[in-house]
Amino acid sequence: MVTDAQAFKRLGIKIMWKRIFMKPILIFVTLASGVFAQAGLLQNNTSQEATVQQSKNADSFDQIVALPGATMQNQPLTIQTKYYEVTFSPKGAIITSFKHLDKEHKLKDGIELASKPMPMRIYSSAVNRAKTDKVLFKLTKEEKGDWVVVKAEAPLLAFDAKNSQKKVKLLLQKIFHFHKTLHFWEYEWKVKNLNQKIVTLSQLYFVPFSKITGPHPKYLTSRWKRGYYNFYYTAGDFETLRGGSGGGFLGCGGKSKSQNKVLTTPVDYYGNASRFMLLAVQPMQPNQGAYIFYKASEKEHEIHEHLPALTIASGQEASLKFLMFSGPKVKEFLEPGLEYREKFPPLKKLHPELYKAFDFGITAPIRDLIVAILQFFYGFIPNYGVGIILFAFLFKLAFYWLNQKQADSMKKMHKIQPLIQEINEKYKDNPQLKQQKLMQVYKEHKVNPVSGCLPMILQLPIFIALYSAFSDAYELWKSPFIPGWIPDLSEPDTVYVLAKSIPVIGGFHINILPLVMTATQFVQTKMTTVSGDSQQQKVMQFMPLIMLVFFWSMPSGVVLYWTVQNLLTILQQWITDIRSDENSE
Numbered sequence: 001m002v003t004d005a006q007a008f009k010r011l012g013i014k015i016m017w018k019r020i021f022m023k024p025i026l027i028f029v030t031l032a033s034g035v036f037a038q039a040g041l042l043q044n045n046t047s048q049e050a051t052v053q054q055s056k057n058a059d060s061f062d063q064i065v066a067l068p069g070a071t072m073q074n075q076p077l078t079i080q081t082k083y084y085e086v087t088f089s090p091k092g093a094i095i096t097s098f099k100h101l102d103k104e105h106k107l108k109d110g111i112e113l114a115s116k117p118m119p120m121r122i123y124s125s126a127v128n129r130a131k132t133d134k135v136l137f138k139l140t141k142e143e144k145g146d147w148v149v150v151k152a153e154a155p156l157l158a159f160d161a162k163n164s165q166k167k168v169k170l171l172l173q174k175i176f177h178f179h180k181t182l183h184f185w186e187y188e189w190k191v192k193n194l195n196q197k198i199v200t201l202s203q204l205y206f207v208p209f210s211k212i213t214g215p216h217p218k219y220l221t222s223r224w225k226r227g228y229y230n231f232y233y234t235a236g237d238f239e240t241l242r243g244g245s246g247g248g249f250l251g252c253g254g255k256s257k258s259q260n261k262v263l264t265t266p267v268d269y270y271g272n273a274s275r276f277m278l279l280a281v282q283p284m285q286p287n288q289g290a291y292i293f294y295k296a297s298e299k300e301h302e303i304h305e306h307l308p309a310l311t312i313a314s315g316q317e318a319s320l321k322f323l324m325f326s327g328p329k330v331k332e333f334l335e336p337g338l339e340y341r342e343k344f345p346p347l348k349k350l351h352p353e354l355y356k357a358f359d360f361g362i363t364a365p366i367r368d369l370i371v372a373i374l375q376f377f378y379g380f381i382p383n384y385g386v387g388i389i390l391f392a393f394l395f396k397l398a399f400y401w402l403n404q405k406q407a408d409s410m411k412k413m414h415k416i417q418p419l420i421q422e423i424n425e426k427y428k429d430n431p432q433l434k435q436q437k438l439m440q441v442y443k444e445h446k447v448n449p450v451s452g453c454l455p456m457i458l459q460l461p462i463f464i465a466l467y468s469a470f471s472d473a474y475e476l477w478k479s480p481f482i483p484g485w486i487p488d489l490s491e492p493d494t495v496y497v498l499a500k501s502i503p504v505i506g507g508f509h510i511n512i513l514p515l516v517m518t519a520t521q522f523v524q525t526k527m528t529t530v531s532g533d534s535q536q537q538k539v540m541q542f543m544p545l546i547m548l549v550f551f552w553s554m555p556s557g558v559v560l561y562w563t564v565q566n567l568l569t570i571l572q573q574w575i576t577d578i579r580s581d582e583n584s585e
Helices: 004-021 222-227 339-343 345-349 354-358 364-380 384-398 400-415 417-426 431-444 453-472 513-528 534-551 556-584
Strands: 063-066 077-080 084-089 094-100 121-124 138-144 147-160 163-179 184-193 199-201 204-207 229-234 237-241 261-263 267-273 277-283 290-295 300-307 310-312 317-328 494-497 509-511
Touching: 077 138, 077 147, 084 147, 084 163, 094 317, 184 310, 204 317, 229 290, 229 300, 229 354, 267 300, 267 354, 277 300, 277 354, 310 317, 339 345, 364 384, 364 453, 384 400, 384 556, 400 417, 400 556, 417 431, 453 556, 509 513, 513 534, 513 556, 534 556
Parallel strands: none
Antiparallel strands: 063 147, 077 084, 084 094, 121 204, 138 147, 147 163, 163 184, 184 317, 199 310, 204 300, 229 237, 229 267, 261 290, 267 277, 277 317, 290 300, 494 509
């Protein structure tokens, strides 16, 4: 007979095998060295830039400076909307801080989305080693209707220090439009030709972000690492890139694309994400694909969008525009047809399949249903832990008849154990005949040996969806259950961390709820193990320890659900045993 415990044991062993022995190996790639620069843009580290083939007819420069007499400033500029607090540096006109504001999650200082300054950088291989990271831009801000507009402007001179005849004058502008009430903004890069001749800017590349997206946890667990990823959408296909950590369920089954890559088809959108937040870029002009670079030292990717060349006549200007979504991974914000997107015209500009960047997986419909149910319970009892307990009761009640059938089958199996043991012993040298005799006994006593599988099969998608919900559902993040013990159901209930100085076990997290779950699993296993095979019984007795390892670092919300399910199963089996004993008397 295959019980819940046996079925889950096999699943647990399979997943542990994948996690420990089959985890993708990091591919360390030596980044091509080369010299890059920018046509009036910032460049931080040339080892992180692409080595691209320069145009044979392009001029070569090695310096970019502000034109003499230009009005600049030294003070940073900060703007604030309903959801954003953004700080700009006059040096290079980069974003030094990008905070998402959300009082619901009790982060008074906001969620810092940028681990490092966001360069919003467009560079060109036609300008050699020229930088604007030290050039001061003039920063201004103003309000226009529903928008807060920040303009950064700097007249620049690009020249070759070894050849004074090679020089170009440019007026560079970076213009940011932030919507006052939406997780939406626009970026425009504009350049004006101040020369008496035509200027062509070729081999242009856009690098908006230089680091993974926040928030950044107190403990950087493997789940957090798996939650960081880059993504892109091209030719109707959506792809994710995880820097060395397997994606997929529990880190199994996902591919780690730790390598450089060239995309030759236009990219519709791209960006990076964490467990709960998303930074997405949607170009407003056709592009020529992208270069993807894997930075082995930081175990992450960086996407460089390949932009079209710009040919600018004397006194004229050209611009490149981008739509940006920066906010929580909440379905209503991006999925087409929903009220939120239809209500606000700016959001209609976004790609209809941008919601795929959330990467919720194939269990997304079940996950969304679970989140909706928990939010419904939260409306009456503002505690998601209580909601999980109610959901476990609801699920158990919905499949009561099936679980009761399983419990009855368990009791019948206990009663016919002497017959099964006798057949096993008598026909141990004839497996085929033994199987026939066993099936005859099952038929006579109306016992289905595989009846325990169906409840497990039905519960598995719920378990996976619940894991997904508490792993990446922004709505459930920072949701407490019991203050002082479980402050966040999306994290393990760590009560103590061993000092790192302790050999072997230093830094180990002490979690209480998995221990409680294991205790309930021991009781359930003892009540539901019916096999007379002593070897199999020993294996089943060891199974709760496997479950302990399996659940140790999971979100406490998932462990709480499984613990409640164990308790309900124990209760139902106990009641069934009592009734069966009374009827037999």
